[in-house]
Amino acid sequence: MKNTKNNPNIENILHKIKSPIYILEEAKLRRNLEILDSIQQQSGAKILLALKGFAFWSSFKMVSTYLKGITASGIYEARLGFEEFRKYNKNAEIAVFSPAFSKKEIKKLLPFANHIIFNSFSQFGRFKDLLKDSKVDIGLRVNPMYSTVTPPIYNPCIKGSRLGITPDEFTKALKIYSLDEVSGIHFHTHCEQNSDALERTLEYFEKYFGKYLKTMKWVNFGGGHHITRKDYDISKLINIIKKFKESHNNIDVYLEPGEAVGWQCGVLVGQIMDIISNDYKIAITNISAATHMPDCLEMPYTPEIRDAKIINLDTDKESKYAYRLGSPSCLAGDIIGDYAFNKELCIGDKIIIEDMIHYTIVKNNTFNGIPLPSLGILKENGKLKIVKKFAYNDYKKRNG
Numbered sequence: 001m002k003n004t005k006n007n008p009n010i011e012n013i014l015h016k017i018k019s020p021i022y023i024l025e026e027a028k029l030r031r032n033l034e035i036l037d038s039i040q041q042q043s044g045a046k047i048l049l050a051l052k053g054f055a056f057w058s059s060f061k062m063v064s065t066y067l068k069g070i071t072a073s074g075i076y077e078a079r080l081g082f083e084e085f086r087k088y089n090k091n092a093e094i095a096v097f098s099p100a101f102s103k104k105e106i107k108k109l110l111p112f113a114n115h116i117i118f119n120s121f122s123q124f125g126r127f128k129d130l131l132k133d134s135k136v137d138i139g140l141r142v143n144p145m146y147s148t149v150t151p152p153i154y155n156p157c158i159k160g161s162r163l164g165i166t167p168d169e170f171t172k173a174l175k176i177y178s179l180d181e182v183s184g185i186h187f188h189t190h191c192e193q194n195s196d197a198l199e200r201t202l203e204y205f206e207k208y209f210g211k212y213l214k215t216m217k218w219v220n221f222g223g224g225h226h227i228t229r230k231d232y233d234i235s236k237l238i239n240i241i242k243k244f245k246e247s248h249n250n251i252d253v254y255l256e257p258g259e260a261v262g263w264q265c266g267v268l269v270g271q272i273m274d275i276i277s278n279d280y281k282i283a284i285t286n287i288s289a290a291t292h293m294p295d296c297l298e299m300p301y302t303p304e305i306r307d308a309k310i311i312n313l314d315t316d317k318e319s320k321y322a323y324r325l326g327s328p329s330c331l332a333g334d335i336i337g338d339y340a341f342n343k344e345l346c347i348g349d350k351i352i353i354e355d356m357i358h359y360t361i362v363k364n365n366t367f368n369g370i371p372l373p374s375l376g377i378l379k380e381n382g383k384l385k386i387v388k389k390f391a392y393n394d395y396k397k398r399n400g
């Protein structure tokens with residue numbers, strides 16, 4: 001693995017940083033990419049970046065030297081991949097899946113998509129002729145009827161799921177449609193999971209859909225593989241892919257992680273704006289869970305903060321510098337969490353919220369007119385590059 005010369009540290013430049021700002025740490029991103037690339041090398045799989053989780057395109061020059069392309073949820077992400085990823089890697093592949101495409105979208109995707117993946121035979125039937133003379137591979141998303149993802153909002157195999165063709169529907173559809181024009185099968189059933197989950201899922205996938213693979217060029221194992229997390233079993237993943245390829249005539253295997261690319265490769269820096277009391281000490285910050293890190297409320301989870309411990313203010317009576325961190329929005333539940341710090345907080349203090357690069361910038365919003373954090377990159381040489389600042393006009397444009 002490449003050795004990054006420097007060891008850039010946000011704390012060294014914290015005094016100069018204007019908050020709020022998301023800061024991508026280039027050295028950490030490279031580390032993730034090196035892990036992902038080593039999997040490509042050893043397993044023969046191709047890894048595509050899922051833009052839905054990580055679309056920080058100012059870093060795509062680096063990302064595109066490691067990953068084989070991007071996966072998009074629709075025309076905008078596909079176009080971003082075309083403009084900002086393929087620009088550095090002419091062979092970058094662009095895969096697109098949507099639960100339902102319009103004819104207009106399909107036509108717009110034609111010049112740059114490599115794979116268009118349909119969620120139903122009805123969509124396939126409607127648009128296959130449009131794709132007939134193009135270079136685009138047609139894929140079908142299936143539901144292998146097995147996913148252990150919790151909470152249910154993230155589980156694509158829940159009862160009544162709209163995501164993927166079930167085995168029964170697939171069999172029924174084959175009475176009407178042929179697979180002659182289909183090049184690949186896709187499933188996505190994981191979320192922050194280890195390779196044992198993929199191993200079990202493949203048993204179901206092969207049971208229901210293995211028989212259709214003989215005529216396929218590729219299989220896409222979706223995202224949700226938490227590959228760059230410390231406890232992820234990488235050698236198991238490599239073995240699973242190799243075994244799968246061996247038993248299916250060396251079929252191409254794709255993985256399309258988003259979170260694993262942006263995992264722990266940057267922070268959100270905020271500031272303490274006020275400190276009040278009501279049962280607890282409450283620090284109001286310029287960071288909002290609802291607008292800047294919506295997964296904290298949706299998932300939900302409490303983010304880690306540097307030099308602070310997550311606590312429960314109702315049960316933890318020991319910690320001296322214990323605070324509830326709240327947001328500047330009107331939403332009563334817009335609380336970041338309860339924390340014990342190692343010193344007293346003061347107005348103006350900076351806070352570093354960990355692991356805030358994936359599923360944050362792509363999801364943030366301007367509820368309450370709360371300013372969007374700037375975007376910065378902590379370069380491998382230790383210098384901070386400000387990539388984008390947002391202003392009143394960004395809010396205004398979205399609202400009328």
Ligand SMILES: Cc1ncc(COP(=O)(O)O)c(C=O)c1O
Pocket residue numbers: 050052053071097188190191192222223224225256257258259260
């Ligand atoms: C179809 C599909 N592919 C890839 C991903 C990326 O998943 P993750 O960011 O968890 O790796 C998702 C996430 O929802 C998805 O729905």
